[in-house]
Amino acid sequence: MSSPDEKIQDLALEEVLGDRFGRYSKYIIQERALPDARDGLKPVQRRILFAMHVEGNTAEKGFRKSAKTVGNVIGNYHPHGDSSVYEAMVRMSQDWKVRNTLIEMHGNNGSVDGDPPAAMRYTEARISKISAELLRDLDKETVDFVPNFDDTASEPTVLPSRFPNLLVNGSTGISAGYATDIPPHNLTEVIDGVLKRLDNPNCSTSDIMKYIKGPDFPTGGIIQGIDGIQKAYETGKGRVVVRSKTTIEDMRGGRQQIVITEIPYEINKATLVKRMDDLRIDKKIEGISEVRDETDRSGLRIVIELKKDANADGVLNYLFKNTDLQISYNFNMVAIFNKRPQLMGVISMLDAYIAHQKEIITRRSEYDIRRAKSRQHIIDGLMKALSILDEVIRIIRGSKDKRDAKLNLQTNYDFSEKQAEAIVSLQLYRLTNTDITQLQQEAEELAKLIAELEAILGDEANLVQCLKEELQGIKKAYKTPRLTSIENEITEIKIDTEVLVASEEVVVSVTKEGYVKRTGMRSYAASNGEDLSMKETDHAIFVQSMNTMDALLLFTSKGNYIYRPVHELPDIKWKSLGEHISHLVTDASGDEDVIAAIPMKTFSETDNFLFTTKNGMIKASAVLNYQPQRYSKTLMAMNLKGDDRLLSVSVINGTEDVFLASHNGYGLRYAVSEVPVSGARTAGVKAMNLKAGDFVAGVAVIASDEKKDLVLITQRGSAKRMKLSEFEPISRAKRGLLMLRELKNSPHRFISLDLADNSDIIHIATNKDVVVDLNVANLRVTDRYSNGSFVMDEQLEGVPVETWLSLAP
Template identity: 50%
Template sequence: MAVKKSTKLDKKLDSFVAEKVQTIKLEDIISERFGRYSKYIIQERALPDARDGLKPVQRRILYAMQQMGIFSNKSYKKSARIAGEVMGKYHPHGDSSIYDAMVRLSQDFKMRVPLIDMHGNNGSIDGDSAAAMRYTETRLSKEAEALLADIDKRTVNFIPNFDDEELEPTVLPAKFPNLLVNGAMGISAGYATKIPPHNLKEVVKATIALIDEPDMPFSKMARIIKGPDFPTGGIVQGKEGIQSALKTGAGKVIVRAKTMTEEMAKNQDRIVVTEIPYEVNKAELVKSIDTLRVNNSIDDILEIRDETDQEGLRIAIDLRKGANAQFIINYLLKNTDLQVSYNYNMVAIMNHRPVLVGVIPLLKTYIEHQKEVITNRSNFELEKALKRQHIVEGLIKMVSVVDEVIKIIRSSKNKADSKENLCKRFDFTELQAEAIVTLQLYRLSSTDILALEEENRKLDEKIKELNEILTNEKVLLEVIKGELMYYHDTLGTPRLSQIEEEIENIKIDETQLITDEKVVVGITKDGYVKRSSLRSYNASNLPGLKEHDAILYEEEVQTLDTLLLFTNLGNYIFLPVHKIDDQKWGDLGTYVNNIVTISKDEKIIKVYCISNFKVNLNLLLATKQGMMKQVKLEDLEISRYSKPVRVMKLSKDDEVVSVDMNQKNNIVVLSQNGYALRFKTEELPLYGLTASGVKGIALSENDSASVAFYAKDSDEFYFLTNRGHIIKDNVYELPVYSRYRKGIMILERQKTNPHLVMSASRLSKTQTKDNVAIRILSDKTGLLMPLSEVKYTPNKFGKKIIDEKGYYIEVKNSINEELEEPIIVTKKEPIVIKKQEEKAPIVEEVLVKKEKKIRLSRLDLFDDDDL
C-alpha cells in the first residue's frame, strides 16, 4: 500500500496546531477557571467592602443616581430609568438583579438606615414582592448622600467600567460606618457573610472613641456598642454571644418578639405582638400560629388576627377564659418564629481579600479609609484654593493698572494676542491673563475690589487650614470626628432593639396545653393503638379489629396519664395518652410502629397506665430463661420517647415473658412444665434499666419460665394452659423457698398432648367479691367475662374456656382494693451465681417401703378426669 505524501497544506496545519493548540489537563483548566470565577464573585459580587459596607451592585446604583442628580431634595425618577442607567453604564447583568437590590436598599424593615427613598409598592414584611420597576419611583435618601459626599473631589479611586467608556468608583467616601450600621448578608464560593444592623449613634460614638484611643480595650468598646439594633426592633438576648461576635466576628444571639397582654374581659386576656424578629415573614408567622390552633396543638387560642396598619405592627391573639397567657407566650416562643437564633458571621473584603473580623478591626479599616478620603479631599481643595488665590492676586494687581490693561486689550488683535501682550507688559501668568481678558466690565468697580481682597484673605485662611490637615494627623483626625458627629446628630435615631444579658431558657410543660379529660384507650395484641371519647366508646358495640386480633388492654384513663407498653424484647414504649390519635372506637387504630419504631419480631406483652411516676412502686420482670429483677417505677419516666427504651438486658434467645406491678410480700414464678416457686419479695434485688437481673427459678432441661407475679399469702391465682384450660390455686399452699429453686409441681405432666402453663394472674378476695372482669387471649380470639362465669372446679386440669391455644390471662384489679405498704427493696449490685454454689431444686418428698423414694404433690388429691 502506497504511503500518502504530506502536502504543503498538511505542514501548515501541523504548524498551526503546534503554535495555537495547548495540551492541558482538564482538572488544571477547571481549577484555574473556577479560581478566577470564585475570586470575582467574592470580591465583585457577594461580599461587602469593609470601608463603605456596600456590594458592587449597591455602590453602582447609588453612584448612578448621584450622577443623574436624583438627590433627596429633587423629584423622584422612575425606577426603570435608573435600572437602565445602571445596567447600561456600570452593571452588565440583568435588570431584575439591579431592581431587587434597589428595593432592598429602600425597605425600612430590612435596612436600619434606608439608602433609597422609593415611592410606590416596595414590598412588605409579609414577603410581598415589590411592584414592577415601571411603576415605582426612586430618589436617594439623605443617608445615601452622606455615603456619596465629596465623591466629586477625587476622594476615592475610579476605574474604567466594563466597556471602558465610563469611570466608576471602587469605593464610596462613606461619611459613617455603613457596614455596621446597615449590616450585610451574602453567599459566595467558600465564603458567606451575615452582619446584623447596629445603631448609627452607637457606631459613630465607638468610631470617635477608637480615634481618641487607638489601643482601646475591647471591654470599653463593648460598653459603647451594646449589640445589634434591628429595624424591626425585638428583644436580643445573650450578652456573651454579642461580645463574642463583636470581638471575633462569630457569635450567636437569640432574637425574640416583643409581646404584651391586654385584658379582653374578666379572666380573659389577649396577647399582642408589637415587634417581631429580624427577617421573619409576618404572614408566615401568623399562619404558623394559626396552624397550631387548627391542629389543636394548643387549645387556649380562640383567634389570631393581623391588625398591622399605618400606626405599626400588631398581631392579636385572643385567648380562652382562664388561659395562662404567659405560658402560651412561652409555648409560641419555643415553637414558632416569635423567637429565632441569629448567628453572626462578620466577613468583609479588607485589602482585597475576605476576612472574618470583629468590630475593632472593621472600625480601624473605616478610620484609615476616612483618613485617605479627607486627605484626598484636602489636596483637591488646596489645589483649587491655590489656583483661585493666584487668579485673585492677578485681579487685584490689575486694578492698579486697569486703564492701561483696557488700552492693551483694545489695541490687541484677538484674545490670544491680548493675553500675550498683558503677560509681556505686567508679568501676568497665563492663568491670570485668561481671568483678566474674560472679566466682565462691572467687576472693575471699587466695591468688587474690596470683595476680591476679602476673598483673598479667606483663601489664605483656607489654605492654611488645609495645609494643617495635610501635615498634622491630629488635625486630620479632628476633622473626621467633627464630620462623624455631624452625621451622628443629623442622621442618628434612638435604639429600636432591646438588649438582655441572659438567654432565657424556656421550658414547656406540654401537659398545660392538654385538657384533662377521661377517655378510653384500647391496645390490641397485634399492636394497634387507639384513643376514643367516652361517647364514641359507649355508642359502639364492638371495637374495630383486624381478623384474629383481640384487645389486650382496654381502660378508661385521663389524657394526662402515660401508658407504658412492655415488649418481649426487653423494651418499653413511653406513650403519653394525649399523643395517641383520637379515633372512633369502631376504627382499627394506629399501628404502634407508626408511633414508635419497633423491631419486626417485637410484640407488646403488658400495658400499664401511670398517673404519677413519683410514687414508691416497683415492677417485676421475668424472662423465659428464668432471669428476674425489680425496677423502680420512677426510673421509667423519660422526657424523650421517640423510640423504645431498654428496661432489661437479655441474653441470646431470651425474651421477657411477664411484667407485674404494685409489689406484695411474695413473688410467685410458674414454669411452662408446671413448677411453681414462691419466695419473699425482698430476696429479689432492685436493679437499673440496663441490668439483666438474677436467676429467679431453677429450670430443668426443656422447661422455661412462663410468668411471675406479686402475691399476698391470702391470695389465690388462676393460670391458663396452652389447651385453653383455667386452673385455680392458692398461694398459701405453695411452700416458701429461697430464690433460685425449682419449686413444686402444681400441674400434672401428661405424656401425650400435655398441659403447659402459659400465663397466670393473681386473685384477691376483694376481686372475687367485686366480681371483676377476667381477660383471656388465644392465638385467634379474645374473651372478656365476669369472674363469676369462670366457675371453680376441683378437677386437676381446671375448666376449659377456649378452644384455641391460650397464652394470656389477666384478672382486672378491683377499685375497692386497698393498696398495701410497698415492700421496700434496696438496690444491690448484680449477683453472679457460680455453678458449684447452685442448690438442687427442693420438692416435697416422703420415704416408703422397700427403700423406694416416692415424690408426693397436691395433685394426688385430685381426680384423674381430664376435661
C-alpha cells in the same frame, strides 16, 4: 476542514472549565454579591446612587420615575437585567430591611408581608438625605474612577462614605463559595465605636461593645445571647436568638390575648401569621381561639386571642419554638477588603472604614489646597493689577488683541499667564475700592484655609480630629434611638404538655401481638359494646380509659419497653385495627410480644416496677428510671441473659408479696421487699430455685388486702383454684411448695397463673387455634394436693398454650 486563518486550541475540558468558572467566580465575588468593606455597598447599589447623583436626583429636589434611574444605571454602568437593578433600588428604600434608607421612594415599594413593589414605571425615587453623606466630596478626586463597561463614561470604584454604612445598614448576599450576613446597627452607636477606636487604636472588642452593643434591626425585636454577639464581633461568625416583642393582655370574661408588636428581622409577617393560624386549625396546639393581623398605619400588631383558662405563657413558648416568632440569626460578616473577600470582625471593619476616611480626607485636602492655591495666585495678581491700575489699563488699550495684552502684562509686570488671563477678563464694574477690600478679605480667608489644610496633611492628629468632628456632625444630624433591645442570656423554652394537647378521656387498647390505638369516647360509645377489632389469633392485654395527658409504657418479652404519651398514640376508631408498635419506634423486633401495658399519670418517686423472667430472675427498679427524655426507639427495661424472656411487669409500693408458679408445679411466695432495688439496665437477682428443665410459668403480685384466688391452668386442660392462705410467705430463691399431685403417666404441668374471682372469665387458647372460655365461678376451690378439674377436652380442642382474663374499659 478548517481554514488556515482559524485559531483552534486543543485544551483539556477540566482546564477550560476551571479557568472559565474561576474568572466567573472572581467576578461574582468582587463585582456583584459582596459589599466593599469601605462604603458597605455592592457594585449595583453604588452604581444606582452614583447614577442618581450624576442626574441631580437628590434629596433637595423632586422625585423622578424609577424607570428613568434604572435605565440610566443599565445604559451607563451596570449592563444586567432591569429587574435586579430595580430590586436593589427598592431594597435600599425599604425601612424594614435597612436601618437608614438610602433611597426615598414614592408609591408602593413592597411590604413586610412580602408583597412585591409596584412596577418601576409607577414608582418615583430620589436619594435620601443621609445618602448625600455617602456621595459628599465625590467631585474632589477623593476616590478613583474607572471607565464604564463601554468606555463612554467613568464611575467610582468606591464612594467616600462619610458614615460607616457597612455596619449601619448591614448586607446579605450569596456568591460563588462565599456568603455574607452582616446585620444592621444603630448609627449613633457605630459612630461612637469609631470615635473610641480613633481615641484608642489598641482597644479590644469588649471595649468597642460598650458603645456598639449589638445589632439594631429596623423591625426591632429582642436579641438574646451577648456571648454570641461578642464571638461574632471577634471572629466574624456567631449566633444569637432574635425574639419578637410580645405582651399578654387581659380581656373580658377572664380571657387573655397575646399581642405581638415587633417581629424578627427579615421575617415575612403574612407567612408568620398564617403559620400560627395553621397550628390552630390543625390542632397542633390547644388554647388559641383566633389569630388576627391588626397592623395599620400606627404600627405592626398581631393578636392571638386565647380560649378561656388557656395557659398564655405556655402557648407563647410553643409559638416561640415552632414558628418564626423566634429565630436564630447567624452572623457571617464577609466583605471585600483589599480586593479580596474576607471574614471580618467589628475591629477590622472599623479599621477598614477609618483607613478609608483618612485617605478620603487626605485626598480631599490635597484637592482643596490645589484649588485654594490656584485661587490665591489669581487673587495676588488681581490685587497687584489694582495697585497699578492706570498702567494696566494703558497697556491693555495699547495692545492689538487679548493675546497681545496678556503677553504685554506678563512681559512688563511679571504676571503669570493665569494672572494675566484673570486681569484681561476682569469686568470694569469691579475696578472699585469695594472690590479691592473683598479681594484682600478673600486672600486672608484663602491663606487661613491653606494653613488649616496643610496642618491636616502635616499632622496625623489634626487629620483624626477633622474626621472626629465630621462624624460628630453626622451623628447629631441623623441620630436615632435604638429599636432592638438586647438580653444577656438565651431564654430556655419549656413547653407544657397541656398547651399542646386537649385534656380528654379516651379508651386505650393494646393487644398481645403489639397493636395499639386510642379511641375517642364517641367512637367507643357508637360501637354498642362490640368487641375490640383485632386479628383472630390475637387478644387484648390492656383496654382501659385514660386521659390524653397520661403516658403508656409497653413492656415486651425481650426486656424492652416503649414509652408514649397517650396523645401521641394513633387515634383510630374502635371498629378498626390498631397500629403496630413497629410504627411507634424505629427498632421494634418482629419476634417481640407485648407482655404488659402500664398506664402512668405521674411517675411516682416511691413506687417500683417488679420484673420477673421465664428463667427465674426478678428485679425491682424505681418507676422514675423509666421516664425517658427521648423515646423514638425501644428502651431497655431489664437486661436478659441468653434465651430468657420477660414474663411479667407490675407496679409495687413495697408492701406486697410476689407469688411464682413453676412449670413443674412448684409455688413460692415471699415479700417483694426481699428483692433489692437496682437500675434500669441491670439483670436482677434469682427469683426461684428451679430444677433443670423447669421454668416460671406464671407470676402474681399479691396486695396486702387481696381477695382473689389463685387460678392455674395445666397443659392437659385442667384448672386448679386455690386460696392464697394455702401459701405462707417464705424466702426468695427457694424452690417453694409442690402444688400438683405427681402422676407417672402424662403428669400435669402449669402453663399460666392468674388472680381471679367469681366475676372473672379466663380465656384459654390452644394449639388448634381454639379459645375456651372458663367461668371462674364454676371452679371449686381445692387444696395444694389435687390436680384440679378438667375444663376442656384435649382430644377435641387441643393443648392449652396461653390464657388471659377478660378486659373491659
